[in-house]
Amino acid sequence: MRIFYAAGPGNVIGTYRHYLRGEQDPSQISMTYSGQFFDVCRKLDLDATVVTVFREEGSFAAGRVEIENWPRSWLNSGGIRYRLGNLWYHLRLSLAVLRSRAKAMVLSDDGAWYLLFPAAFLGVKVIPSIHCTLWASDRPPGLRHRMALKLNGWFFRRCTVGVMCVSDEIARQVRSIAGDALPIGVFLPTYLPGTFENSESRQAPREGERRRILFVGRIEVDKGAFDLIEIARQLREQGRNDLLFEVCGDGGALEDMKAKCEMVGLADDFRFHGYVTQPELGSIFRSAFALIVPTRREFAEGFNKVVAEGVLAWKPVITSSVCPAVEYFGDGVVVVPPEDASAYAAAIARLADDPEFYEATVNAGDEHRAQLYDEERSWARTLEKLLAIASPAFRARERAESSV
Numbered sequence: 001m002r003i004f005y006a007a008g009p010g011n012v013i014g015t016y017r018h019y020l021r022g023e024q025d026p027s028q029i030s031m032t033y034s035g036q037f038f039d040v041c042r043k044l045d046l047d048a049t050v051v052t053v054f055r056e057e058g059s060f061a062a063g064r065v066e067i068e069n070w071p072r073s074w075l076n077s078g079g080i081r082y083r084l085g086n087l088w089y090h091l092r093l094s095l096a097v098l099r100s101r102a103k104a105m106v107l108s109d110d111g112a113w114y115l116l117f118p119a120a121f122l123g124v125k126v127i128p129s130i131h132c133t134l135w136a137s138d139r140p141p142g143l144r145h146r147m148a149l150k151l152n153g154w155f156f157r158r159c160t161v162g163v164m165c166v167s168d169e170i171a172r173q174v175r176s177i178a179g180d181a182l183p184i185g186v187f188l189p190t191y192l193p194g195t196f197e198n199s200e201s202r203q204a205p206r207e208g209e210r211r212r213i214l215f216v217g218r219i220e221v222d223k224g225a226f227d228l229i230e231i232a233r234q235l236r237e238q239g240r241n242d243l244l245f246e247v248c249g250d251g252g253a254l255e256d257m258k259a260k261c262e263m264v265g266l267a268d269d270f271r272f273h274g275y276v277t278q279p280e281l282g283s284i285f286r287s288a289f290a291l292i293v294p295t296r297r298e299f300a301e302g303f304n305k306v307v308a309e310g311v312l313a314w315k316p317v318i319t320s321s322v323c324p325a326v327e328y329f330g331d332g333v334v335v336v337p338p339e340d341a342s343a344y345a346a347a348i349a350r351l352a353d354d355p356e357f358y359e360a361t362v363n364a365g366d367e368h369r370a371q372l373y374d375e376e377r378s379w380a381r382t383l384e385k386l387l388a389i390a391s392p393a394f395r396a397r398e399r400a401e402s403s404v
Helices: 012-020 033-044 079-100 113-121 143-159 168-178 227-237 254-263 278-287 305-312 324-328 341-353 355-364 379-390 392-403
Strands: 002-006 047-052 058-062 065-069 104-107 125-130 163-165 184-186 211-216 243-248 270-274 290-293 317-320 333-336
Touching (some): 012 033, 033 047, 047 079, 104 113, 113 125, 143 168, 163 379, 168 324, 211 278, 290 341, 305 317, 324 333, 333 341, 341 355
Parallel strands (some): 104 125, 211 243, 211 290, 243 270
Antiparallel strands (some): 058 065
16 A cells, blocks of 8 residues: 655655664754654555655655655745646646555645645545644734635545644644544654753853853744844843854845844854754754744744754743744743844843743753653654544554554
């Protein structure tokens, strides 16, 4: 039996090469979703066809898995080129699913799921896996977006087995457009035990060292990266020279952010690392005083793994109330209003000046860490449950596996 996986922009071929060697993908801290997909295929004795939107063309086949990259050069285009590119991508995807004779299809974040209705009507069991909210939390969708949501709601309700969501916030949105009868499985990012075993809670810097406030993510305006500059400026105005903002990640606005730091005289308060590998990031995590995740209202954040990773690493995390991850960690995160630089600055200052508050925030994460190691809450286990709903054949395979 064959399953089809329409994956996201990650390097799935690279992940699979590591998987064949019995290794985790070293470029990622959490267990990759594609690696978990391969685990499910192995457990349920499935053949697999995988299509990704990784930026480089390529293909790879080994064992019972075939992978092909379809870069979407039109993705950042506007107008008719984007619409035609999107339509052709979904048509090509439906044809590929049918040609593969797959019985089920897992579809990663897309936005126009309804365009895959031909595959569903021809009997393919479709399971969307949603990693971003359907609309930004504080901003109602416009007319065109509302029309797409109605079509997606119809598609989820009529054409899918169920939907996988990376947060309760996404699940609530899906229910609001598709109804309460739709099976929904909420999963969490999953980590191997010991991933952060060498991390330590550090309230005070070593002598002569500044406290490091760590940002990890793509450097884009809507990700809140530029908000760090105003936060740093306010802290400088308060006379604080004991803080250093470390920025890990690349993105379209990286050079603009560096230039702005220079222009406002804060270049010495920032250290830009660009893209860093997982081992390098582990070292940076260990040296961090706190993490900051400045999610903005206009960004359709689905979860944000950095929040989870900060909690796992015994570091305080400061983020905004519109980040869906906050409801999973209680007082283990410091929550402030979105886009409120003064509130972020005050939170950083309090963590730096109040050791008891710092320690309480770190310790509050203790009761929440286990969920991120729990296989029952993983993407893989959630997929298995929906596959069991999809077909008696998948249930039979799961029963056979569990009886071994």
